Amino acid sequence: MKFRVELVWQGEGGGGAAPSIYLTADGRVILQGAAVTPAEREALALPPDGELISVDRSLIRAIKDML
Numbered sequence: 001m002k003f004r005v006e007l008v009w010q011g012e013g014g015g016g017a018a019p020s021i022y023l024t025a026d027g028r029v030i031l032q033g034a035a036v037t038p039a040e041r042e043a044l045a046l047p048p049d050g051e052l053i054s055v056d057r058s059l060i061r062a063i064k065d066m067l
Contacts, residue, residue: 019059021066029063031055 020032033053041048 019055021059021062023066031059033059 019034022030022032024030031053033055036046036052036054038048040046040054041052046052
């Protein structure tokens with residue numbers, strides 16, 4: 001049996017895609033959050049390449065609760 005679980009927060013504003021957690025049938029956890037801008041990368045001394053997202057505490061709390 002294959003299934004996917006999706007948790008989506010609504011009503012947080014911001015105009016972008018809502019933070020989400022996807023649990024895939026093959027056991028992976030995929031997070032959706034806000035993209036980290038080049039200015040944020042520079043200010044936080046993060047690597048300039050690669051895909052980074054920013055997630056808020058409510059998303060981290062939901063992951064913790066699932067585990």
